[in-house]
Amino acid sequence: MESDLSQAFQEELTCFICMSYLTDPVTISCGHSFCRACLHLSWEDSQVSVQCPMCREPSQQKDFRTNIVLKKLVSIARKASLMKYLSSEEHKCVTHKETKGIFCMENSIYLCRPCSDSHEHRGHRHCPIEAAAEGQLIxxxxxxxxxxAKYRRCYPLPSKQEEENIECMKKEANYYLEKLRKSEAMMVQKSKQLREMYRELMAMSHEPYVVLLQDLDDIFRRSESVQLSKPLAMKPEIYALALSGLTERFN
Incomplete structure (x- = not known):
């Protein structure tokens, strides 16, 4: 009975899209809840109407507040899973036979209480493992x-008016439109990099607390480099008469 209840509880805290624990959960108008990041990825290609990924009911709202109650329940469930892992024999300190419930911020390793007070780690920053994992998730x-946010700025969905303007510009200047296509191709490549990095970060946020405590410096360094790199801006030189809207579109 207890195991059935635990399984049912876990299912209610599972995102229908990624099938993992809800991360930064939001609840849409139909009442279903999803990870914020999963919902954004599910809806990012929809220009007009969006639907619930679960029941397909249309939704008029795209910005939501975090469901605080669900967020707390997920945190409780994650901590319970972590405590179960920490209580296993394989996680106990070989020297002191105590549970490694402390995380060393300097060396990114688990320690038991006596080890954290040892000469080797005494001067390091320590905190409970569950607190360290919560910090990494945040x-x-x-x-x-x-x-x-960077992805949406680099590659926004065009409106109907913008599409009409693009068609008009194609008729006005085929020469400059060829350069524009090359510039847009660079922006598409940039947006793909940002999207892939976003997916990687989202996937990492769904990992158990134990995984979150591993060295994340590499993924953060790569995400920084993706954000810093950007295509060169174009400054078209128009020798003929000014073309309405074309220069603004290049910029």
Whole structure:
């Protein structure tokens, strides 16, 4: 009975899209909840109407507040899973036979209480493992939002009016449109890099706390490099009469 209840509880805290624990959960108008990042990826190609990924009911809203109750319940479930892992015999300190419940911030390793007070680690920054994992998860969510915002700025969905303007510009200047296509191709490549990095960060945020405590410096360095690199801006030189809207589109 207890195991059935635990399984049912876990299913309610699982995102229908990624099938993992809800991360930064949001609830849409139909009542279903999803990870914020999963919902954004599911809806990013929709220009007009969007639907619930689960029941397909149309939704008019795209920006949501975090479901605080669900977020707390997921945190409780994640911590319970972590405590179960920490209580296993294989996780106990070989020297002191105590559970390694402390995370060393300097060396990114697990320690038991006597080890944390030893001469080797006494001067290092320590914190409970669950607190360290929560901190890493928050860092990942913040970085997800940064990458998503960068992606939307680099590659926004065109409106109907913008599409009409593009058709008009094609008729006005085929020569400059060829250069424009090359510039847009660079922007598409940039957006793909940002999208892939966003997916990687999102996937990492769904990992168990134990995985979150591993060295994340590499993925953060790569996400920084993706954000810093950008295509060169174009400055078209128009020798004939001014073409309405073309220069603004290049910029």
């Amino acid at each position: 860092r990942l969510i913040i970085r997800e939002e940064m990458i998503r």
